Amino acid sequence: MGKLILQDIHKSYGKDEVLHGINIETGENQFLVLIGPSGCGKTTLLNIIAGLEQESGGDILLNDRRLNGLSPKDRDIAMVFQSYALYPSMTVRNNILFALENRKVPKAEREQILMDVARMLQIEHLLDRRPRQLSGGQQQRVAIGRAIARRPTLFLFDEPLSNLDAKLRVEMRSEIKRLHQQLQTSMVYVTHDQIEAMTMGDLIAVMNEGVIQQLGSPESIYNDPANRFVAGFMGSPSMNFLPVVPREEASGLCLRVAGAEGDGNLLPVPPKMQGALRGQLGRRITLGIRPEQITDPGSAREGEALHSIELDVELLEPTGPDTLVFTRLDGHSLVARVHPSTHLQIGSRCTLSFHMERAVFFDPENGSRLA
Amino acid sequence: MRRLPIYLLLTLAALFFLLPLYIMLVTSFKTMPEIYNQGILALPRQFDLYAWRHAWSGATIGASNQGIHPFFINSFELVIPAVIISTAIGAINGYILTHWRFRGANIIFYLLLLGTVFPFQIILLPMAWVQGKLHIAGTLIPGLVMVHIIYGLAFTTLFFRNYYVSIPHDLVRAARVDGAGFFRIFWRVMLPLSTPIIMVTAIWQFTMIWNNFLFGVVFTNSDQQPVTVAINDLVDTVTSVHMWNVDMAAALIAAIPTLVVYLLAGKYFVRGLTGGAVKG
Numbered sequence: 001m002g003k004l005i006l007q008d009i010h011k012s013y014g015k016d017e018v019l020h021g022i023n024i025e026t027g028e029n030q031f032l033v034l035i036g037p038s039g040c041g042k043t044t045l046l047n048i049i050a051g052l053e054q055e056s057g058g059d060i061l062l063n064d065r066r067l068n069g070l071s072p073k074d075r076d077i078a079m080v081f082q083s084y085a086l087y088p089s090m091t092v093r094n095n096i097l098f099a100l101e102n103r104k105v106p107k108a109e110r111e112q113i114l115m116d117v118a119r120m121l122q123i124e125h126l127l128d129r130r131p132r133q134l135s136g137g138q139q140q141r142v143a144i145g146r147a148i149a150r151r152p153t154l155f156l157f158d159e160p161l162s163n164l165d166a167k168l169r170v171e172m173r174s175e176i177k178r179l180h181q182q183l184q185t186s187m188v189y190v191t192h193d194q195i196e197a198m199t200m201g202d203l204i205a206v207m208n209e210g211v212i213q214q215l216g217s218p219e220s221i222y223n224d225p226a227n228r229f230v231a232g233f234m235g236s237p238s239m240n241f242l243p244v245v246p247r248e249e250a251s252g253l254c255l256r257v258a259g260a261e262g263d264g265n266l267l268p269v270p271p272k273m274q275g276a277l278r279g280q281l282g283r284r285i286t287l288g289i290r291p292e293q294i295t296d297p298g299s300a301r302e303g304e305a306l307h308s309i310e311l312d313v314e315l316l317e318p319t320g321p322d323t324l325v326f327t328r329l330d331g332h333s334l335v336a337r338v339h340p341s342t343h344l345q346i347g348s349r350c351t352l353s354f355h356m357e358r359a360v361f362f363d364p365e366n367g368s369r370l371a
Numbered sequence: 372m373r374r375l376p377i378y379l380l381l382t383l384a385a386l387f388f389l390l391p392l393y394i395m396l397v398t399s400f401k402t403m404p405e406i407y408n409q410g411i412l413a414l415p416r417q418f419d420l421y422a423w424r425h426a427w428s429g430a431t432i433g434a435s436n437q438g439i440h441p442f443f444i445n446s447f448e449l450v451i452p453a454v455i456i457s458t459a460i461g462a463i464n465g466y467i468l469t470h471w472r473f474r475g476a477n478i479i480f481y482l483l484l485l486g487t488v489f490p491f492q493i494i495l496l497p498m499a500w501v502q503g504k505l506h507i508a509g510t511l512i513p514g515l516v517m518v519h520i521i522y523g524l525a526f527t528t529l530f531f532r533n534y535y536v537s538i539p540h541d542l543v544r545a546a547r548v549d550g551a552g553f554f555r556i557f558w559r560v561m562l563p564l565s566t567p568i569i570m571v572t573a574i575w576q577f578t579m580i581w582n583n584f585l586f587g588v589v590f591t592n593s594d595q596q597p598v599t600v601a602i603n604d605l606v607d608t609v610t611s612v613h614m615w616n617v618d619m620a621a622a623l624i625a626a627i628p629t630l631v632v633y634l635l636a637g638k639y640f641v642r643g644l645t646g647g648a649v650k651g
Contacts, residue, residue, distance in 0.1 A: 050544075050548060052544050052547065052548070071547070072544075072547045072548045073547065073548065073549070073550035073551075073552075077548065078548060079544075079545065079548045081541045081544070081545055082541075083539055083541045085539065085541035085542050085544065085545035086545075087542060087545075087546070087559075087560050088542075088564060089560070089563030089564055090559075090563075098546070098549050098551070098559070099548075099549035099550055102549055102550035102551050102555065103550050146545075146549070150549070
């Protein structure tokens, strides 16, 4: 149970406004991810939901209950901190029981909850240790256990995995995801890691400079970015951006790469985008295309409209599941992602297929989406 | 061997500082004729405890001739509540200044810091005026206790503030989400982490208050004086001959409590001053 609504949340420190009207509405028991670069206001927003910071304006509703002005303990929330924030002087057992004692839960029930939580997170053997005797991953588990024990309506996570090593991070990622399925409770998760956002979120809010740039499902954020910021922030390696100029050719509407010598390369515009781009004829706009949408012809799926160009291989980065090819199109650097079995050598030429159907276009001045 | 000069220098320095203590000790065990007839550094021919006994319970101080023991007790009655209360308030102040910050917290902190550089003399007159208004002038309890609590607050607050600054604020935030309030967080989360700084503050306050002379002599009447003032009176009360051995024994008695405190808690003092942060 849990449905969170944020209405026009503002936050200022003196004259400095750091949140400029945040609106989010989650579905029942959704996993909401707040993502953005550092300083974008995501942690401030989380603190406002928690009641640890005071909003300057707007409403916070949890299951139609207005949370504004309530102290953190009255909001029916639990929070997991980046630093874990386990109480150093207490054992794991007491760390988990602390919140229950504060709420005057009867003793028998407390012990039952403790045992349930310990079993769920497999920390039964750690109950009598102190936090400093635990590894990072174990501390993280205890911190999550402490939050679960409260059985809150809403969980808040503040970059909980960023202090863990890479392997553990992947493990805990799926564990939190599994927990979300199991507990059927809403979660708000702050991160700057776009892979965490994509893999965990039902709903992602991409934030920058105190504004939500886009709110949507992972698929829509990734495939249908609202603006250039979202397109560039989500995805690794980042989306390729090329300055192009649309022009009318005998073969139909085409894109000429800006700054190309001579005629340069022409990229065809797929029919569904022609309407929008015809209004930009002769104007320089930004083409966005993800590395995996520039690939070896063999990796292309059937029925996809492709445009193949032969380019020089400048650098190769084999990642294992696929290989990144660094190349240049009319002077602009470009990253392509090809199947690892493709035989390429630095300095040689290769044929790369552009999936123009998946390309997106932005206004170069304000970054807004054109098509 | 190359270290020999260093050890030599250190040994000399130690001798230099220990010499007065040595002289006090041997003198306190000598009889008066011995003091007059022998060199100041000579060991006593036999350990005579008369001076210690007399200093403790027989010497004339002011109007009384019960030795320094009533004043020794006075000092304890002064130092125990003053240390406990000033340390406790300092802890709460430090906790507020670091984890419950409010508008103007920094200004208040800097004003308190100013309190650590005031010389004792500055507060004598205003404090006497306040004590007169409160009708507690001349008393040990609560008069002199209050003086030491107020004067000590700047120090105790500074100590605790600088210690609590290193305790991660996330602990307080986590405890608030966990449903704990101001005092519960202080009691259950902060205090259990505070042993080193409590030790440092308590030792500091104990020594400051126990050794203080000026406030004692200004703010208490004769029978309520602390031991430091009593020793001064003892030395000043010259009858026929000056009893050097009794003076020395009385001074040593007065120094024992601070020495004991250092021996028992000294390791915390060093640890607390150098250790500081709690590693999460």
